[in-house]
Amino acid sequence: MKIKQNIWVVIPAYNETNYISRVLSKVLAETSQVIVVDDGSSDNTCAQALTFPVHVIRHRLNLGKGAAMKTGCEYAFSQLGADAVVMMDADDQHEASELPLFFAAFGRGSQVVFGIRQEPKEMPWLRLKMNRLGSFLTYLVFGEYILDIPSGFKAFTRQAYQTIAWEAHNYAVELEIAARTAKAKLRYDYVRIKTVYHDTNKGMTMLDVIPILWYLVKLKVTL
Amino acid sequence: MTLFQLGAVLFGLWMIYEIFIFTKKKVLNSAEAGFWLSLWLVFIVIALFPNLLLGITQILRFSRVFDLLVVGALMILTFLIFMSYFTQKQVKQRVEYLIKQLAIKEVRVPSKK
Known part of the structure; x- marks a missing residue:
């Protein structure tokens, strides 16, 4: 099914006061349909987002990336009638100029679109x-080899979201989206995106890896 | 009375004191206070007269009263952990639901020009 153009960009943000304005300026150059979900930031992330013509949702408490993504999606699909959403990170590690690639992928009938980072040498070795x-x-457990699962630049249609509506609140959300996509055998596509790293001390760390791997085992049992 | 029994009795008395404090602060109602008070009184009696459990120990084929108490305590702890897990999961789900609903209700929509 081809997607009509009611596509919204959802940007979950937590303490991204250094980047949020830059990100929103770039995204608004590509589309006006933007939702920022401030996940209980303790800095000026929300205040800065409010200065832009975007929808701003604010969690009063930090619930985690997965929860923020879900709030944004539920708002987009239930309140705004979105046909699809594109998830982007708020730390300026995604190029807004690549948004049209995701829109085009929907035009080809994809239900889920994964942004896969090219130039792997740019990625820190351990993370790679x-x-x-x-x-x-994920391939061992679900039989589908999905590239660059941790990439937060991804998109899905309303119907796909209803299938993959995740439960994870933390960084395991990216894994769960991939696992549910594989399990439900949804039509997915890849879009090559640039690799950008600013703060290697932020984001997922080695401490997050073991709970995520344990979560993979849980998904195998529960899905 | 051994030193261990004395320690157990003092611990039981301390817990009874805690029950009175929580009842006074209205954290526990009278039924809850009564339940916990009874439990700790039984604990003190068993600490003072462990031979009262000899009959049960023999029926359950434990070699010592102490073994019976340890196994009983482990079972109770496991049950409490189990119940705590589900309670905290439930509370977490309710808090998240509330926060999300509030967030969507208070969404700032850009004004149309």
Whole structure:
């Protein structure tokens, strides 16, 4: 099914005061349909987002990336009648100029679109290895080798969201989306995106890996 | 009375004191206070007269009263952990639901020009 153009960009944000304005400026150059979900930031992330003509939702408490993504999606699909959403990170590690690639993928009938980072040498070595391990383990468990699972630049249609509506609140959300996509055998596509790293001390760390791997085991049992 | 029994009795008395404090602060109602008070009184009696459990120990084929108490305590702890897990999961789900609903209700929509 081809998607009509009611596509919204959802940006979950937590303490991204250094980048949120830059991200929103770039995204608004591509589309006016933007939702920012401030996940209980303790800095000026929300205040800065409010200065832009975007929809701003604010969690009063930090619930985690997965919860923020879900709030944004539920708002987009239930309140705004979105046909599809594109998830982007708020730390300026995604190029807004690549949004049209996701829109075009929907035009080809994809239900889920994964942004896969090219130029792997730009990625820190350990993250690259853990990234590949995640894809390999997902293949072992669900029979589908999905590339660059941790990439937060991804998109899905309303129907796909109803199938993959995740439960994870933390960084395991990316794994769960991939697992549910594989399990439900949804039509997915890849879009090559640039690799950008600013703060290697933010985002997922080695401490997050073991709970995520344990979550993969739980998904195998429960899905 | 051994030192261990003395320690157990003092611990039981301390817990009874805690029950009175929580009842006074209205954290526990009278039924809850009565339940916990009874439990700790039984604990003190068993600490003072462990031979009262000899009959049960023999029926359940434990070699010592202490073994019976340890197994009983582990079972109770496991049950409490189990119940705590589900309670905290339930509370977490309710808090998240509330926060999400509030967030969507208070969404700032850009004004149309």
